[in-house]
Amino acid sequence: MISDLLLRAAKNKKLENLVSGHPLTKGLVHRYVAGVSLDEAIGVAQRMNSEGIDVSLDLLGEQVEDLAESTAATDQYIETVQAISDRAPGATVSVKLSQLGMAVDPQACAKNLDRLLEASAAVGVVVEVDMEHSSVGRPTLETFREALPRYPQTRVAIQAAMRRTPEDLESFTDIKPRLRLVKGAYDEPLGRALRDRKEITAQYLFLTDWIVAHCPDPAFGTHDDVCIEHAKKAAAAAGLGKRDFEFQMLYGVRRDVQRHLVREGYRVRVYVPFGTQWYPYLMRRMAERPANLLFFLRSVVGR
Ligand SMILES: Cc1cc2nc3c(=O)[nH]c(=O)nc-3n(C[C@H](O)[C@H](O)[C@H](O)COP(=O)(O)OP(=O)(O)OC[C@H]3O[C@@H](n4cnc5c(N)ncnc54)[C@H](O)[C@@H]3O)c2cc1C
Incomplete structure (x- = not known):
């Protein structure tokens, strides 16, 4: 119930303006977001690398409203992959196609993605495509599918909660893609x-078995002990070594x-988000753990 309210609040522009401008939300933002600048994100990446952890940098922003914004976001992503190749080797970038203009002009979005994939391949950086709300989910998957033969190293997130996911996975007949399995945040x-929640977890476990059997270099995006332990066992049973797949987690969580x-x-x-557009991202993180809400409300009212 509270989770549903928070997910609805994530789409509310008035609330976004109120909360984003409030200095007292800083503490909570800081927990989940690496900083506002690329330099801060690279600093976090380097610190994590020194602890044996890889990162995926996410330039915060989604649902752009015009093509100029989507072009600017693509340019910033290209700047990010170039910085990664110099200063944080092994890092990937995670991108939302609504940020590259999917809801404004799907063809322009596909061109933006292509530009990013080409620039990333040129410097050896992998791009991961986040999966968003179902209103852009199918076009996101189709755009990914078109780019896949040229850029097979690209990874896409798939959501266990979505009923269509098993069918989507079966539909990749020629090339099985690299996937990040998540429960779904929308x-x-x-x-x-x-x-x-129990049904979603059961579906996550089922899809884990399918993915280790069919897809290269799988990634399990979860903090759930049940899912983590199941992935370890499923991978071992499929003959995968500990370095043949990866666990992915969010910055600031577990x-x-x-x-x-x-x-x-x-x-x-x-997954390391950075930038100024943190509001919808933060709301989704709170929906995953409503206990954070109390802390958040206290910070907003300043008590
Ligand atoms: C690397 C990564 C990438 C993701 N990409 C996408 C994507 O592209 N599309 C999408 O829809 N979703 C994405 N998600 C979010 C995902 O769908 C889930 O909403 C989120 O991971 C919570 O599910 P869980 O598997 O961790 O299990 P849960 O059962 O929700 O959590 C398990 C435990 O983890 C801890 N935990 C989980 N979330 C939080 C939090 N926010 N704050 C504090 N503790 C927490 C708690 O201890 C909780 O008990 C991503 C998640 C990760 C880790």
Whole structure:
């Protein structure tokens, strides 16, 4: 219930203006966001690398409203991949296609993605395509599918909660893509998505087995112990070594688990968001853990 309200609040522009401008939200933002600048994000990447953790940098921003904004975001992403290749080797970038203009002009968005993929391939950086709300989910997958033969190293996120996911996976007949399996962070109608947490977890476990059997270099984006332990067992049963797949977690979430997995010899990648457009991202993080809401409300009212 509270989670649903927070996910709706994530789309509310008035609330965004109110919360984003409030100096007292800084503490909470700081927990989940690496900083506002690329330099700060690279600094975090380098610190994590020194602990044996890889990163994926996410330039915050989504649902741009015109093509100029989508071009500017693409340019910033290209600047980011170039900085990564010089200063944080091994890092990837994660991008939302709504930020590259999917909701404004899907063809222009595909061109922006192509420009980013070409620039990234030129410097050996991998791009990961985030999966957003179902309103842009299908075009995101189709745009990814078109780019895949030219850039097979690209990874796409898929959401266990979405009812169409097994069918989507089966539809990749020629090339099986590199995937990041996540539970799904958006407010979706029951007709399109599972809503019950137990059902979503069960589907996550089922898809884990499918992915280790069919897809190269899988990534499991989760902080859930049940999902983590299942992925370890499924990978081992499929004959994969500890370095043949990776766990991905969010910056600021379950740091103890991230370090523990590294000590056990697993690959870990942390998703590191940076930039000024943190509001919808932060709301989704709070929806995942409503206990954060109290802390957040206290910070907004300053008590
Ligand atoms: C690397 C990465 C990339 C992602 N990319 C996408 C994407 O492209 N599209 C998409 O829809 N979703 C994405 N997500 C979000 C994902 O869908 C889930 O909403 C999120 O990971 C919470 O699910 P969980 O598997 O961690 O399990 P949960 O059962 O939600 O959490 C397990 C435990 O982790 C901890 N935890 C989880 N979330 C938080 C939090 N926000 N704050 C504090 N503690 C927390 C708690 O201890 C909780 O008990 C991504 C997640 C990760 C880790």
